[in-house]
Amino acid sequence: MHPILVLGHRNPDNDSICSALAYAYLKSQVDPDQLYEAVRLGPLPHETRWILDRYNIQAPELIPHVYSRACDVMTSGVISIYDDASLLDAGLLMREKNIRALVVTDSNGRYRGLFTTRMLAELFISELESSRSRQETLAERVENHLDARALSLKPDALLKDVAGDILTASLREAVVLDDDSRCIGIITRTDLVRIPRRRIILVDHNEASQGALGISEAEVLEVVDHHRIGDIQTAGPIQFINLPLGSTATIVALEFQRHKVPLPEHIAAILLSAVMTDTILLKSPTCTPTDREIASFLGDIIGMDALEFGVELFGSRDAAHPPTIEAITGADAKEFEMGEKTVLIAQYETVSLPKILELEEALTQHLEQQVQNRGYEFALLLITDVVAEGSELIIAGNPRVVERAFDVSLAKGSAWVPGILSRKKQVVPKILEYAV
Numbered sequence: 001m002h003p004i005l006v007l008g009h010r011n012p013d014n015d016s017i018c019s020a021l022a023y024a025y026l027k028s029q030v031d032p033d034q035l036y037e038a039v040r041l042g043p044l045p046h047e048t049r050w051i052l053d054r055y056n057i058q059a060p061e062l063i064p065h066v067y068s069r070a071c072d073v074m075t076s077g078v079i080s081i082y083d084d085a086s087l088l089d090a091g092l093l094m095r096e097k098n099i100r101a102l103v104v105t106d107s108n109g110r111y112r113g114l115f116t117t118r119m120l121a122e123l124f125i126s127e128l129e130s131s132r133s134r135q136e137t138l139a140e141r142v143e144n145h146l147d148a149r150a151l152s153l154k155p156d157a158l159l160k161d162v163a164g165d166i167l168t169a170s171l172r173e174a175v176v177l178d179d180d181s182r183c184i185g186i187i188t189r190t191d192l193v194r195i196p197r198r199r200i201i202l203v204d205h206n207e208a209s210q211g212a213l214g215i216s217e218a219e220v221l222e223v224v225d226h227h228r229i230g231d232i233q234t235a236g237p238i239q240f241i242n243l244p245l246g247s248t249a250t251i252v253a254l255e256f257q258r259h260k261v262p263l264p265e266h267i268a269a270i271l272l273s274a275v276m277t278d279t280i281l282l283k284s285p286t287c288t289p290t291d292r293e294i295a296s297f298l299g300d301i302i303g304m305d306a307l308e309f310g311v312e313l314f315g316s317r318d319a320a321h322p323p324t325i326e327a328i329t330g331a332d333a334k335e336f337e338m339g340e341k342t343v344l345i346a347q348y349e350t351v352s353l354p355k356i357l358e359l360e361e362a363l364t365q366h367l368e369q370q371v372q373n374r375g376y377e378f379a380l381l382l383i384t385d386v387v388a389e390g391s392e393l394i395i396a397g398n399p400r401v402v403e404r405a406f407d408v409s410l411a412k413g414s415a416w417v418p419g420i421l422s423r424k425k426q427v428v429p430k431i432l433e434y435a436v
């Protein structure tokens, strides 16, 4: 059974990863007939590493995309036969298992080729033109008659790339081989009539541009989010939970309550960590009374004051080595569509702004490079000072919209804007408003 993947956005933040882990846990409690697996689309933020280590939780697996792969469509549990077996053995095995193709392997189990009922039939027909008896034919070894021309694929080959090859290949079967050349599955042309779509649940995002590669070809089963409604499309109705709360983790905690599923301590801890990072210690304007209630509810479960826990969490972030330019500009960078144009808005939260600003020149250069490489209208970095409660804006590209939105001059490429803590609530809507 293929698992249903629960995943957050690209460049995942702590909320994306912890909410995916907790929601996958909740779903597997509520719906034990299915397999739910949290995955991620990028590296773990420092604070996520810290909280997962502290509670001994395995990080979600990093996945490159959600396109359908060879292993999603193949028939596994292949029947194989050694190459020194007789054709009689092969024929009997195919009859016993009611199959049309056998995988032929060497004595180490490595794939050598296929032997099919069609090949057997051709051998019988050719008997008629020779003096060989049926008994002589059936005593021959499989290895002298196997067909090694079958298309061989890696398990993670993308079906969209290989479907054409399978349909036009000379043999109707394609084999799927692992890294040790063992055949782990067979794909026939009929398997391609209906390509199964990967089944996914989105947390903490609902815009295709922020989601996994291949998202438009996957089947979105649910959305749990606290961002603006984006452009995700589905064939049928789905459960789409979107609430204007401070974190997706808050909504996930509410879902535990709604389903009356007890919260184990380690899940409560990661949810609380995500409430704290997304609401910047409950200070962000996105933070609601519900977030505060949930924070203290989660704090009770782990036996800690929610705020003290949050301060410790933020401390772990700054205790990490001096952040790299990529960590500052890329850890939480999102693309947004602004009319016909695309813009990049990144945010980095810190308790030591002056230290980060020593890197301003390099940061600006990095943003300029991104504008050039990706064709953004602008690339904006908010360096948010959690203590001083404001953000330094650093911009590359056309600053006009941002200047108007915040009534600042970015002639020097940067400016301090007090009171700005939330990209979602205070920056993105304002920029979109002034873009028209």
Ligand SMILES: [Mn+2]
Binding pocket: 015, 016, 204, 226, 246, 247, 248, 278
């Ligand atoms: Mn979030």
